[in-house]
Amino acid sequence: MSARTGIRRAAILAASASLALVAVPTSHAAPAAGLDGPKLAKNLVKNVTLEGVNRHLIALQRIADRNSGTRAVGTPGYDASVEYVVGKLRGAGFDVSTPEFTYPVRVDDAATAKVGTTTYEAIAMEFSPQTPAGGITGPLRVVPEDATPGCEASDFAGQDFTGSIALIRRGACTFDIKHRNAAAAGAIGVIVANNAEGKLAGVTLGAPGVVPTGGVSRADGTALAQLGGQTVTLDLRYHDEDHVARNVIAQTKTGRKDNVVMAGSHLDSVEEGPGINDNGTGSAGLLETALKLGGSPKVDNAVRFGWWGAEELGLVGSTKYVQSLTFEQQLDIALYLNFDMIGSPNAAYFVYDGDDSDAVGAGAGPYGSAQIEQAFVDYLTVEKGVQTEGTDFTGRSDYGEFIAQGIPAGGLFTGAEGIKTEAQAAKWGGTAGAPYDPNYHAAGDTLGNIDRVALERNADAVAWVTASYAMSTESVNGVPPRAKRAETRAAAARSMRVAEHHSHATVA
Known part of the structure; x- marks a missing residue:
């Protein structure tokens, strides 16, 4: 490296360091x-x-x-x-x-709860496990309605939920809590009845569930609540299809x-x-x-x-x-x-x-x-x-x-x-x-x-x-605006000219 090259590089580094200090946001x-x-x-x-x-x-x-x-x-x-x-x-x-991108669309292959000859629409919640073909069958057990239905383990006391399908009204706590409490009591499936008009669709357990869980309308939930103890078959099956959007x-x-x-x-x-x-x-x-x-x-x-x-x-x-x-x-x-x-x-x-x-x-x-x-x-x-x-x-x-x-x-x-x-x-x-x-x-x-x-x-x-x-x-x-970048380049150029001038003077 020549003396002039070393001086030139040192000047550029000094100018850059000086301006870097200025560039630190206050x-x-x-x-x-x-x-x-x-x-x-x-x-x-x-x-x-x-x-x-x-x-x-x-x-x-x-x-x-x-x-x-x-x-x-x-x-x-x-x-x-x-x-x-x-x-x-x-x-x-x-x-x-x-x-374009693809997104999954769920297609319901089965979404029913059947008691005797009557079939009710029961829509699987997101993250619900699926039932086998033909569904799961057990006695319908109705969780009593109170201010927090299905939200406490005590809500499942007094009945035998082993092998049952639990019916719980929506409200006061998450669907996930309700269905886990039911599963802990022995239920093999859960039906959650809406507490407002309309279907109970487009809702989620929020995490992978432990037993198949579906939602029914408020009216169907009220009707099912009168059928406690009867045999119910819950059939919840679905698959995803890729659709295209922009x-x-x-x-x-x-x-x-x-x-x-x-x-x-x-x-x-x-x-x-x-x-x-x-x-x-x-x-x-x-x-x-x-x-x-x-x-x-x-x-x-x-x-x-x-x-x-x-x-x-x-x-x-x-x-x-x-x-x-x-x-x-x-x-x-x-x-x-x-x-x-x-x-x-x-x-x-x-x-x-x-x-x-x-x-x-x-x-x-x-x-x-x-x-x-x-x-x-x-x-x-x-x-x-x-x-x-x-x-x-x-x-x-x-x-x-x-x-x-x-x-x-x-x-x-x-x-x-x-x-x-x-x-x-x-x-x-x-x-x-x-x-x-x-x-x-x-x-x-x-x-x-x-x-x-x-x-x-x-x-x-x-x-x-x-x-x-x-x-x-x-x-x-840390990326400065154009004006500051221009200032940096100009300052470096000025420092370089000064360094070169001093170098010439020293050689002379």
Whole structure:
């Protein structure tokens, strides 16, 4: 190595080290610290309006109304929702793709409970073991109805449940607890009767069950309760078939392709309703943000938007998408922002707990998640005057596979079937002791099921944080904005010229 080469390298290293010290973020949440964010973020918040977001919700409601009241994956309502989003994005200058994925659909081969000559519909719960062909047979034992039917072992005292099929009313505890208590008492199968009108379908034990367990309607449960002691045959058999659906992916044509800011929401509803809060609100807020950002904004980092399918069937669309990426393609994603229900009618203001400061069980997200959390907290508290609470990464929404692959994540949530506390009602308004969304996963999740104040506040937060990270992800992963990279190169060049000048002077 020549003396000049050594001096040149030393100068570059010194300049880089000096600027690296400058690059260390002084705030936990660089994008929103002091709300002195980039001009792009301020303009995007101004342009993303409640009126624009609500117009998309009206469109999704009408799509559902024209398609049997649902936008569930596998239905014409979902396909029409995909086409609506795609058309809007292409009109805004995005290159849009709709990658296909497969998802399992359960087909019931047998779903009956038969007593004598009368057959009742009994639908196997998710994770229920299947019966052999022809079913299982035993005496019908009726668990007495009280405030907590089947929730305690004592509910099964006084009768011999050995070899029986237990009939239990829904309510007060999980299906899993009820069926395990029945199995512990000797039951070989369980029938759970609904405590509301309609079929007891689309429900889960939550974990692999120990005995076949099916659900019947409230009326059929009441009829069966009069037949205690008679012989019943429970036949629960099913198989899965693969069906094909589409996600929607759009990315800006500008910005770094190796440091992409990604934001997503699920587009499908449950079969029972149009899903305007869950998750029309997240999808509409994300869509309006994308449209107002445009396909070719002046950004440092490309922004990729995703609308996921089959979330309601187990996060299938987002999981399949992340798993389809190579490790290098996953590295290109700097972070993921998730928006699933941002306008619940009895709204909470939850931010995903990236640093596990609320210590509610799931632990912190990958490095960078804490900074994302703080960016949302800063915006909502400082700009909107709204106190927030952390919500756990429970795995219930589309951030799941991103986190599993080490991609930092964060986002917003206004609550589902959980109950608002007195303290939360005092802080946010609304009704204590009632669900955040009383129409969660139900037919009533319509345009009338929205808190538009919460929706507007959260839509602004979506716009602010997305645009801020489009300009810099330095606080999350250390990648500085273009201006700072230019400063680094200029400083290194200046230091090199100075070093070369000194070298010439020394030689002279």
